[in-house]
Amino acid sequence: MHPVVEATARVVDSAPVGRRYHRLLLDAPELSAASRPGQFFHLLCRDGAGNGPYLRRPMSIWRCGPGRQLGFLLHVKGRGTAALAALRVGERLSLLGPLGQGFRLEPGWRRILIVVRGVGLATLAPLTEAAAAQGIAVQAVLSAQAPEDLMAAEFAGDSGAAITSVFDSDGSSAVPAVEAFLRARFEGADRPDAVFTCGSNRLFLLLQRLAAEYGIPGQIALEQQMGCGLGMCFCCVRQIRAPDGTVQNLRVCAEGPVFDLQAALAW
Amino acid sequence: MVNMAVQIGGLPLANPVMPASGTFGPELAQVFDLNRLGALVTKSVTPQYREGNPLPRLCETEAGVLNSIGIPGKGLDHFCVHAMAEWRRFAPPLVVSLSADSVAAFAEAAARLAGTPGVAAIEANISCPNLEEDGRAFAMHPHSAAAAIAAMRAACTLPLWAKLSPNTADIAAVARAVEEAGADAVVVANTILGLAIDIERMAPKLGAGMGGFSGPAFKPIALRLVWQCAQAVRIPVIGVGGIASAEDAVEFLMAGASAVQVGTASFVSPNAMLNVLDGLQAFCARRGFARVSDLTGLALPGRMRPAAE
Numbered sequence: 142m143h144p145v146v147e148a149t150a151r152v153v154d155s156a157p158v159g160r161r162y163h164r165l166l167l168d169a170p171e172l173s174a175a176s177r178p179g180q181f182f183h184l185l186c187r188d189g190a191g192n193g194p195y196l197r198r199p200m201s202i203w204r205c206g207p208g209r210q211l212g213f214l215l216h217v218k219g220r221g222t223a224a225l226a227a228l229r230v231g232e233r234l235s236l237l238g239p240l241g242q243g244f245r246l247e248p249g250w251r252r253i254l255i256v257v258r259g260v261g262l263a264t265l266a267p268l269t270e271a272a273a274a275q276g277i278a279v280q281a282v283l284s285a286q287a288p289e290d291l292m293a294a295e296f297a298g299d300s301g302a303a304i305t306s307v308f309d310s311d312g313s314s315a316v317p318a319v320e321a322f323l324r325a326r327f328e329g330a331d332r333p334d335a336v337f338t339c340g341s342n343r344l345f346l347l348l349q350r351l352a353a354e355y356g357i358p359g360q361i362a363l364e365q366q367m368g369c370g371l372g373m374c375f376c377c378v379r380q381i382r383a384p385d386g387t388v389q390n391l392r393v394c395a396e397g398p399v400f401d402l403q404a405a406l407a408w
Numbered sequence: 409m410v411n412m413a414v415q416i417g418g419l420p421l422a423n424p425v426m427p428a429s430g431t432f433g434p435e436l437a438q439v440f441d442l443n444r445l446g447a448l449v450t451k452s453v454t455p456q457y458r459e460g461n462p463l464p465r466l467c468e469t470e471a472g473v474l475n476s477i478g479i480p481g482k483g484l485d486h487f488c489v490h491a492m493a494e495w496r497r498f499a500p501p502l503v504v505s506l507s508a509d510s511v512a513a514f515a516e517a518a519a520r521l522a523g524t525p526g527v528a529a530i531e532a533n534i535s536c537p538n539l540e541e542d543g544r545a546f547a548m549h550p551h552s553a554a555a556a557i558a559a560m561r562a563a564c565t566l567p568l569w570a571k572l573s574p575n576t577a578d579i580a581a582v583a584r585a586v587e588e589a590g591a592d593a594v595v596v597a598n599t600i601l602g603l604a605i606d607i608e609r610m611a612p613k614l615g616a617g618m619g620g621f622s623g624p625a626f627k628p629i630a631l632r633l634v635w636q637c638a639q640a641v642r643i644p645v646i647g648v649g650g651i652a653s654a655e656d657a658v659e660f661l662m663a664g665a666s667a668v669q670v671g672t673a674s675f676v677s678p679n680a681m682l683n684v685l686d687g688l689q690a691f692c693a694r695r696g697f698a699r700v701s702d703l704t705g706l707a708l709p710g711r712m713r714p715a716a717e
Contacts, residue, residue, distance in 0.1 A: 145438040147679050185676070195623065196468045196675060237439075237678060368466045368473070369675045372435040375451075375477050376466035390460065390480065395435065 145240060145371070146172060149233045153210055155226070159290055162260060163217050163226040164203070166210040167234060176205035178267035179243030179362055179399040182213070183370035185235035186221035193224035197237065199367045199394065200225075201264035201339075204298070205239075214263035214295055240370055241398050244268050244337065244360055250277050254326060254333035255302075256319070256348050258284035261340015262296040264362045264398075268337060269300035280333065282307060282322065284314045284344060316347055323348070327355040335359060342408055349402050359402030365393040380406045410692040411699040412685075414446070414667050416644050417592030419501060419529055419567045421446035421667060424700055425657070425685040428648050428671030429505035429531060429571070430477065434494050439678040443499045444685065446667060450487075450495070452507040452533045455517050457483045462615030467604050472623025472650070473672050474602050476616035479507055479536070484517055488524045501528035503569065508556075509539040515559035522564035529567035532560060532591075535575070535598040547573035547598070550585035561590030569646065571595040572637070579633050580640035587641045595646040595669065597633045600626060623672040626650040631663050638664020638705060652680060654687020661700070662707035 154166035167173075172182075181201045187193035198221040204212030217226045228234060246253075246268075253272055255265050262283060269279045279302035285291045287310040297304060305322065307314040326333065332355075338348050339362040352359045368374035372395030381391040382404045391397065412423040426447040427436075433451065436442060460480025467474050481487070487504075495502050504527050508514040514532065521527045534546035534556050546552045547570075557570050570586040572579055574597045583594050599620025604613040612618070630649020638645045647665030651657050652673035660668050673680035692700055705711050 143437075143439055143441075145678075147439060147677060194468055195471060196466075196473065235677075366464060366466070368475075369431070369678075371433075371438065371678060373431060373433040373451075374466065374475070374675065375460060375480055376464070376475070378460070378463070378465075378480075 144175075145238060147235070147237045148172065149235050150211065152228050152230055152232050152234060155228050155230055157226070158214065158292060158295060161216055161218070161290070162292065163215050163222070164295070165213045165215070165225060165228065165234070166204065167212070167236070169211045169236070170208070172236070172239065173205045173209050173211040174207040176202050176211065176239040177243035178202070178205070178271050179264065180239040180241050181398060182236045182238035183240060183367065184213070184225065186224040187235070188224040188227035189229060189232045194220045196368065197370060198222070199370055201362065201398070202239065203263040203266050203295075205267055206270070214260060214266070214292070216260040237370060241394055242396065244362070244399050246272060246275060246277060247335070250334040252278045252280065252331060252333045254336045255279060255281040256284070256323070256336065256338045256344050257281065257296070258341035258344055262292060264339045265337055266296050266298060269296065269302045270298050273300040273302075279303070280326065280331070281305070282319060284319070284341065286310065316343060319344065320347055320351065323351050327351060327357065333357060336402065337361070338402070345405070346407055349405070352402055360399050361402050361405050362398045363393050363400060363405060364398070367394050370394050379408070382406065410689050410697065412689060414701050416569075416646065416667055417567050421501060423685055424661070424667035425681055425688065426503070426667065426669050427674065427681060428669035429533065431671040431674050434498075436674070436678060440682055445500050445681060447501045447503050447528070448495065448498055449503045449531060449669065450491070450505050451481065452479050452505040452536075453484055453487045453517070454479055454481055454507050455484050455513050457481065464613060464615055467613040467619070469604065469621070469623070469625065471625040472621055473675070474604055474614060474619035474621050475599070476614045476619035478616065484520055488520060492524055492526055496526045502526055503529045503531050505531045505533050505571070507533040507536045509537060511540070511555050511559045514556045515563040518560040518566070519563040522566050527566060529569060530560065530564070531569040531571050531595060532557060533571050533598070535571060535573040545573055545575060547571075547582060548576045550581045553582050554585040554589040557586045557589035557591050567592045569593040569595050571598055572633070573598045574600040574629060574633055580636045583637040583641045587643050591643060593644045593646055594637055594641060595648060596637045597630050597649055600629060622649065624650045624652055627656060631659055634660055634665050635663040635708070638708060651684065652676070654684050654691055657684045657688050658691055658703060661703040662705070664705045664708050666701065666704050
């Protein structure tokens with residue numbers, strides 16, 4: 142009846158992924174079924190002893206869908222994410238959601254291309270599966286510091302996405318190299334019907350420029366520090382370009398986190 | 409059955425629980441039925457469009473939040489035409505928080521709100537800077553607070569609530585001044601000025617520098633302010649500041665408040681207001697109070713307390 146729910150859910154999996162990341166799976170069947178790719182939950186980051194920061198933290202949905210556990214893939218980098226990573230199987234987590242506007246897949250699209258960096262891949266991961274379910278082929282560029290930071294399996298799940306990995310460690314993630322790769326895709330027979338990105342200002346600017354040049358629509362998921370997560374406090378605004386060219390402050394939690402690729406401004 | 413109704417300066421409310429301005433919006437209807445609340449209180453409306461402050465606008469502390477949002481908004485015209493269309497979907501009395509930077513602007517805006525169907529009361533946010541007094545907040549001094557309230561009183565007949573600021577030397581004097589100027593209630597209190605510094609960047613954490621502090625750590629201060637104001641004026645006091653639970657709300661009522669506002673707690677638990685409301689009713693039932701209004705002022709000095717049950 143109310144589309145956003147404040148609930149507690151039992152942790153069914155809590156494990157580190159690679160050097161810096163952590164995955165949490167929750168038993169929350171109704172919330173998982175109601176969630177859409179690109180949406181987020183506002184998590185109360187308290188460990189089993191109740192310790193953690195005062196405010197909630199927004200976390201994009203990594204796994205969701207009918208009959209599936211609700212999942213989050215986090216970059217452990219502060220008090221909030223450390224408290225979440227300290228949760229053990231069987232402990233409970235308070236979550237609020239699903240929140241925000243997710244990604245849109247248009248009927249008739251046959252191919253999409255995703256460019257993500259770091260833990261930004263968690264935000265796009267559920268889109269690969271939604272696309273696959275609609276018969277849309279997914280090609281993805283995953284950018285990471287080094288091969289050991291790549292989370293290809295965490296990204297693609299069972300979607301069958303075709304993945305190209307690029308790294309800082311061997312120089313393949315440099316903008317000119319990624320640009321050459323994207324131009325080849327956009328000019329080739331497998332030109333995508335839409336592009337998506339999250340997680341890197343550099344890659345966002347590149348993708349925005351190329352998508353405009355080739356006339357390909359795109360969407361970006363933005364991150365921002367949040368207070369309420371519902372649109373009441375106006376602390377998570379970002380500058381977004383309106384169709385008439387003016388720039389306005391929109392709330393990442395309410396009007397976003399997914400915005401039109403060309404409407405977003407660099408950060 | 410406990411009678412939860414209260415009367416705030418002629419305005420009847422079904423119950424004493426309402427949101428604090430700036431922490432609430434129709435968006436909360438995504439989580440629960442807002443018609444359960446005693447009143448609805450809008451974000452502060454300003455006469456003109458305001459961009460709001462630079463980011464970051466919010467930073468947390470151990471048990472609270474500093475904010476400097478800057479009252480972004482589309483202005484009074486947009487509010488009266490567009491925002492009101494959405495607010496009229498809800499049943500509880502709508503209290504419009506109003507902020508302006510001069511006495512005349514307060515009066516003009518109050519008259520406009522009085523002519524707008526669906527506005528049940530005005531909460532005058534006089535904690536904002538007064539451009540006619542070098543940017544000092546109206547609520548810092550009894551005379552400037554009274555000037556703003558008197559001008560609004562002359563401009564409209566709507567119930568008028570004055571939201572007082574803790575950033576003053578003598579809040580009781582400010583409360584008395586706005587009572588004499590014609591306020592129907594005082595809302596006690598707004599956020600208290602605070603600061604947090606990012607030691608790596610060597611700069612304030614908030615984009616605007618200082619911010620208003622709210623949340624559980626502010627509660628003892630707000631409770632003390634309510635206690636002082638309740639002894640200074642005859643008009644009702646609405647208590648606000650760090651209320652997160654029914655027990656907190658009972659404290660404010662016993663300190664002299666007739667109703668309570670819940671703010672920052674809604675960021676942590678969007679259902680906080682419902683929990684306060686249900687818990688308040690349960691407390692009254694458990695302790696044998698027929699009316700929630702019987703709690704008001706029980707802990708004030710010299711008050712008759714009911715015989716132990």
